[in-house]
Amino acid sequence: MIAAVNAGIALLLLGLAIWTIAARDTFAAIVGFVAYGLLLALAWVALRGVDVALTEAAIGGGLTGVLLIRAAAKLRATEAASNAERPALPTRLAAAIMAGGVTAALALVVLRTAGPAPTLAPEVAANIGATGVANPITAVLLAFRAMDTLLEAIVLLFALIGVWSLAPDHLWGGRPGARYRADPDGILAYLARLLPPLGIIVGFYIFWIGADLPGGKFQGATILAAMWLLAMMAGLADAPPVSRRWLRAALVAGPAAFIAVGAAGVGIAGAFLGYPEGLAKALIIVIEVALLPSLVLTLGLIMAGAPERTAA
Template sequence: MSTLAMSTLAMSPLATTAFDGMLAVLIAWTAWQSVTSREVFRAVMLFVVFGLLLALAWLRLGAPDVALAEAAVGAGLTGVLFLESLGHLRRNKTVEPPETVAQSRLRRWAVGLPVVVAGGLLAMVALRLEPRVPGIAGLVVRHQGETGVSNPVTAVLLDFRSTDTLLEVVVLLLAVIATYGLVPHGPAHHGPRVRPPATPRPPRQPVLVWFVRRLAPLALLVGVYLWWVGSSAPGGAFQAAAVVAAVFALLRVSGMEAAPPPNARPMRLLMVAGSVAFVSQGLAMLAAGRVFLDLPETVAYGLIVSLEGVLAASLAACLIALVAGAPRPPRQSGERP
């Protein structure tokens, strides 16, 4: 019984189906509750539960890499992001605005009907789909040896389809750039004065502080482990980065600022390091007479692991910056000196 996936193999088909059915119903129920909740806080909490249950579903689908990402990134970090921005919205902005009965009934039908039709059509098409040509799983197995990594998902992400991954790393960096672009500029800024967002700083909780102090190093260790293990088992740079960012978020809510202010230049350097390293590695291969982003078989393993290390640190910096939100307005426009 080394993994959960293994242990479920022993279950009888009937028990598996029953378990899957219950899981599916639970997931659908939490999603329904979250989508129809009038309170944002409730919706977010249900969304986190939804994400954790979904991680279980990914395990059942035989996709442990996705399960880890779902738990760490999907449910964990997205939940933190939602909660963080809830803290910045004023009380009356965190509930659905009231509507008359007629309005809400109209909305329900006008949106509900087409959506049910769309979902039904999708289910029909997907269920009746007949594969004509097999996928590339066989090719992945055949060529995996040339990538040096034994986790097929990592082989796809960092070698066979590394262009996708490069662009995805840039997307995350771009989210930070765009968020930082939201800072009001100079004295000519129109509209009501923007209050610098107050960092949520609850009174110090001794028990929480004790717990977080002990958890933080452990969680960092988990992050490093996830990066290291990614080449051979489920895990990888993104999952690692999400765990590290979650530690930061935890330190933040317990009133301890661990990281330098995200706006500082060293942090910005770290944020761009992942994209820059990825692109530079691709160009270096070109300069060595190979193809853009190519990984020669002899050094592929080393390059993938080291690149994933840089990516993990850099993505963690980006995620931390996203959790912390836009930096405070520049000095000349803020009220405080």
């Protein structure tokens, strides 16, 4: 029975992936991609990777979907022309051969791997007690492989700088995205008033529960950022100009706190990001709490887009 459900999910994933690639209309392809992300989240649940499933649904499906829809809206003017173009047969053939080759090579490598995959799970299970957190994913992300998480948070900042640098010169430092004007008595404004209180509770809950159960700051921050974006789209809130000093300070505060804790570890525990005995849980909470606002701002502003209006 379970095998049938799993096979169904796998088939649907493959079918949806092919459909998404084959769709000519950009918007339709994005809808396919978002559905693919949600389906992939189901596949992760089936594999008991609930943490990954949450991240996939929030970031792979939700946040990336918003980014792609924004990009599609900007490309709409040129879409008909680019759809009408048809590359010459040799180009299409070469692309098909190369893409097919990569897929075949990947399949070969994955299928030829003999024996069980190498795993560090037993060592995580043996040492998780030292970290004070109960969710092994959180223990890996913030204790055993904290360096990766630090770099991830910094990469997000770079992504935001990349988005901002799409602004034309005279709008640099201005407010991101277009000003949304929604009917103040309309359904969007109503939803933007009703949903955020719930969403904020859920976002903080997922953030806090991450210590013991699936959840954590990335998933929580995505939900909080989505609530912010909803309020922006309903015209109830506006994104701050990106030149604001408090904004920039808040954006770097999280990663800076993470680096500070890491640097302190050199002196106290003898290694960068080393936690002293007994303080691991407290320091992990400090890092998580410091990262959350920075992540919410970063994710929200990435979704809001490049500056398109003057700061006034």
